[in-house]
Amino acid sequence: MHPITRSGARLRLRELTITDVEALVALYGSPAATEHLSLEPRNREQVEQVVAWSVAQATVTPRTEYALAVIQSETAELIGSGRLALDPHQQRGATMGFALRPDVWGRGYGVETVRLLLSVGFNDLRLHRIWGARSPLNQASAKTMSAAGMVEEGTIREHVLKAGEWRDSIVHAILDREFFRSP
Numbered sequence: 129m130h131p132i133t134r135s136g137a138r139l140r141l142r143e144l145t146i147t148d149v150e151a152l153v154a155l156y157g158s159p160a161a162t163e164h165l166s167l168e169p170r171n172r173e174q175v176e177q178v179v180a181w182s183v184a185q186a187t188v189t190p191r192t193e194y195a196l197a198v199i200q201s202e203t204a205e206l207i208g209s210g211r212l213a214l215d216p217h218q219q220r221g222a223t224m225g226f227a228l229r230p231d232v233w234g235r236g237y238g239v240e241t242v243r244l245l246l247s248v249g250f251n252d253l254r255l256h257r258i259w260g261a262r263s264p265l266n267q268a269s270a271k272t273m274s275a276a277g278m279v280e281e282g283t284i285r286e287h288v289l290k291a292g293e294w295r296d297s298i299v300h301a302i303l304d305r306e307f308f309r310s311p
């Protein structure tokens with residue numbers, strides 16, 4: 129499915145474009161934003177490569193990668209990114225990722241972003257199950273996914289290799305019926 133757009137009270141999701149590189153460097157180049165992610169801070173060239181790949185993946189059929197820009201409606205500014213990646217080994221399942229620029233944290237945008245991503249996944253893509261994996265230390269992510277109705281399911285041991293060390297992940301997930309009955 130392409131293009132994807134979805135609006136909430138203060139944010140909207142849209143497809144990434146190559147002109148988003150600069151705004152995304154402010155996000156993925158930030159040590160604070162990437163502290164608990166599986167990746168190290170990225171430079172401009174690395175961000176450019178990821179965006180180019182994401183833009184190309186958006187029009188592949190069947191589409192499995194949904195990398196979306198998070199736009200603050202009032203300012204039309206890109207403040208974050210979200211991703212749904214369909215799982216090739218699971219029917220109607222996807223993993224979710226999201227990150228916002230540190231200067232906008234703490235205003236409820238994280239929960240709105242996750243809700244919008246879930247809405248894309250369940251309403252547009254007709255998924256059955258969406259899950260996200262976070263670092264055990266990432267309390268902001270834990271609270272954000274819980275506030276959006278995602279249930280903590282357990283631990284994947286030594287899931288992520290970061291800075292030469294294996295790190296566990298905590299899984300949060302939500303099913304379609306849980307999403308549609310949530311207030």
Ligand SMILES: CC(C)(COP(=O)(O)OP(=O)(O)OC[C@H]1O[C@@H](n2cnc3c(N)ncnc32)[C@H](O)[C@@H]1OP(=O)(O)O)[C@@H](O)C(=O)NCCC(=O)NCCS
Pocket residue numbers: 160161162164165225226227228229232233234235236237238239240260261262263266267268269271272275
């Ligand atoms: C996770 C992230 C998106 C949250 O964004 P946000 O806009 O600050 O989140 P919200 O304002 O919607 O807050 C959501 C909840 O998290 C809590 N929270 C936010 N930051 C927190 C922190 N540093 N420590 C503990 N709780 C925190 C809020 O209090 C709120 O909880 P509540 O509903 O119980 O009040 C943001 O911190 C981020 O981009 N982090 C870096 C990338 C990342 O970790 N992504 C998740 C990968 S799994």
